[in-house]
Amino acid sequence: MAGHSKFKNIMHRKGAQDKKRSALFSKLSREITVAAKAGLPDPDMNARLRSAVIAARAQSMPNDNIQRAINKASGTDGDNYEEVRYEGFGPGGVSLIIESLTDNRNRTATNVRTAVAKNGGNLGASGSVSHGFDRLGLISYPAKAGDAEKVFEAALEAGxxxxxxxxDGHEIWTAQADLHEVAKALEPVLGEAEGAKLAWRPQTSVSVGESDAATLFKLIDALDDxxxxxxxxxxxxxxDEVMEKLG
Structure with missing residues (x-):
């Protein structure tokens, strides 16, 4: 169960969130509102909402903002967002899964396709790359939560x-159905997680050289924007050598 993570995603890139705090809060708010609309507006009774609130708190989002996003779910004049997933390939043959919440499918599809095409990639049909990923639960903890042995033992006990x-921290993987039960079981031992969400974990990884890596990061940044x-x-x-060169 122990080892070093062989992949990265936009949520784990150092500094990416800090540079765009306002935009990040907007995305977190959108997820909170959608989660609250999908179930009860109580984090203790709505597992998805609880995960969204945990992620917001991990980014120091003010409680007033969090509550405002929850309250917005009960309004009649709010935007109606739907979940849309795009799949495709980036520079170097890297597989991409892009998750979105949108109130305008045409706008989002155009923007995503343009960002991918301008940065050495192309979108594929639904299912074109997701078959190479496992859909799992992911619980994230900072390094200060404990050493690898402590986290390993706690995770094993929690299921x-x-x-x-x-x-940089700890990633705890669970079966989809077990995500929230495991997250609850970990709290008394490790404290509140930085995040608890459904994730896509690749079955294999693609080694990327310096040139393709630079373009790939531009692509990811464009999507993040x-x-x-x-x-x-x-x-x-x-x-690590390529990462150092890219700064």
């Missing part, structure tokens, strides 16, 4: 399937 630990895009998952593996 997790896998753990990857590094100097789109208000409708919530998360980008990918199966790239970039060496």
């Amino acid at each position: 997790a399937e896998d753990v990857t630990s590094s100097e 789109d208000d409708d895009v919530q998360t980008v998952w990918a199966n790239y593996d970039i060496s």
